[in-house]
Amino acid sequence: MADLLTNAAAEQAQIGPGGLFMATLRRDLMLSLRRKSELVNPLIFFLMVITLFPLGVSPEPGFLAQLAPGALWVAALLATLLSMDGLFRTDFDDGSLEQLLLSPQPLFIVVLAKVLAHWMLSGLALTLVAPVIAVMLFLPAEGMPGLMLSLLIGTPTLSLVGAIGAALTVGLKRGGVLISLLVLPLYIPVLIFGTSAVQAAVTGLPLGGYLALLGALLALGLALAPLAIGAALRISVSG
């Protein structure tokens, strides 16, 4: 896999903003693939948090089924948050972030590529394993499409907003807890619409409205978050 990526990088000649986007995406994916633990940690965390619910609340199937949409979304949200701290930190520590900020290329391209890479390894991965874990919580089969779709559309927003927190705290030695404090309140709308979508799917109501709202949040996040992330990175590096 890694070799394939390297060869692809070698073939690319002309590097414009699009090339930078692809190069950064490839680089970040490659870095994560070479650090296997980072790849699976959010997934293991996701699984573990889900395990806590039957143990902590009740293993009764009917009850768990009712709890499942919220529990799955909260666990996915926390798992995304867990991996957020590392998004810019390694780049900050080894000086890559300075080089990135001094590039004449538009900053939001690199930022978007990094967030996309983060999402592919957290949100997208969580979306793919979510049905398996949902079965453990007795989520009815009708709820699965709602779960997958809402996670698919909702988790990129989580990555975008979380990256703002990561960028603001990247200069701090212990930013991990602080990120949660900054970002969790901002996650609430996504959580509300996400769980509602799953619940609607379970009860057989139409999902379209919720997914559209999640999509609107994502569009807004795509438009504005890179600006905030870029500004936050400049401020953090400056300090």
Add this chain to the structure above:
Amino acid sequence: MSGPMLKVENLFCERDDRVLFEGLGFSVDAGEIVQIEGANGSGKTTLLRILSGLSRNYEGEIYWRGEPIDDVRDQFCRELLYFGHQPGVKALLTPEENLRWYCALHPSLDASRVSEALEQVGLRGFEDVPCHSLSAGQHRRVSLSRLYLSDAPLWILDEPFTAIDKRGVAAKEALIGRHIARGGSVILTTHQDLQGSSAVRSINLDQQGGT
């Protein structure tokens, strides 16, 4: 173009309740080496970070080719090579991958010269070895190979000679000499004296601020 490349006027910066420099002014012409001197903690790195645009916590004016630097930030970034305290090299990537990403950040660089640059710093044969298994000196040289790639007129180098052996230093000085000869400028900090370059001008930060 006549006039200085980079001009600094009335620069003021304080850190942790301490004035690092105040009323600092100087200019850097084409073909000139400016060496920033000063004791540890006198603000050498801070000054280089301000000049490169990384740090915005200062007061005063900086001009790039006669224009306020904030107005021509993109142009300035295109013409700048910054070599910081941290090498900006990813330990998990190979030297070649590191340089390729750097080329993507700077579209004017020719990515096909990456292997040539690595050869220049003596890293031939290490192209596909992850940087974390290289020695400290080799690690540093991965970063320095950017100097061979770059055609940026202004180089800002923060301690470029640490963790590099004597022969490497000589090669680096020759490189800086070539850069000056083709009309580039260098602003650097170093604990070593630069040999054989007549155009070195130094700015001492110890006389600045320090109240």
Add this chain to the structure above:
Amino acid sequence: MSFNSISEFLTMGGHGLYVWLSYGLGLVVILANLIAPLQAGKRLRAQLTRRLLRESNGS
């Protein structure tokens, strides 16, 4: 006047606890917001003055 006697005013028709608790908290928050900056200002001025005197004596 909505109340006929002081005791009626104090009990607030059985809601006295809630009303007085609320107004007590309101008073605390308002006073805290006035006293805190006053105190902080005093401390700050004293601290800055001490420092200024120390510095002018030192040099």
Add this chain to the structure above:
Amino acid sequence: MSDKKWMPRWFYQLASPRWCYQICGKLLPGFTIAALVLLIGGTVWALLFAPADYQQGNSFRIIYLHVPSAILAQSCYMLMAIAGAIGLIWKMKVADMVAKSCAPVGASLAVLALLTGAIWGKPTWGSWWVWDARLTSMLILFFLYLGVMALNSAIESESTAAQASAVLALVGLVNIPIIKYSVEWWNTLHQPATFKLTEKPAMPAEMWLPLLVMVVGFYLFFAVTLMMRLRNEILRRERRAGWVKEILLSNSAV
């Protein structure tokens, strides 16, 4: 900077910490008196003369604290974000200081709104806390304040802290309407429509007039505490300026 030309003069004066310190000093006594008069008068009116609500009885009088503090907690956040933005864009120190002074005041007002809401909830709903849309969004607003304050205190460099907090406050400002909307919508989804704390059909004048007095009083009180905090902040940040030294020395001589 080219954008300085069209800026009105007062904008510059406001940007001068010294001028700002002095004008705040001049305004403070008047504002303090006006705030006290309105707050005391409003409280007396609210407690003694305003009629009791026909449904909620005298517990309705909590509205005269709950609503002003809730309104102000929101206005304060807006001011904090806008001041932060001005500080970011025009590098105006005073704006940074205003933003920093806003956060603790706003947080305390959000706490007051939450506590009075909870206390009011007991006689109205029969429990101290209900996941009512307004209370929930106030709780989230409080969290947003906490985040800004935590970030501000975590970063050592003052200017970096101010800039970072400003970015966070702006992100929060964009989010507040979204959060409000989503919470309200979530609330209607989960709760049968019980009667709300503050939404009343056409409040009579003898009820909303004291409320108006209290709201204005709270705004004035907010101005007073903000100016006091701002003056402290100016002194602290400008401690090396000549005029601050003069003020300090003239005070210590007396």
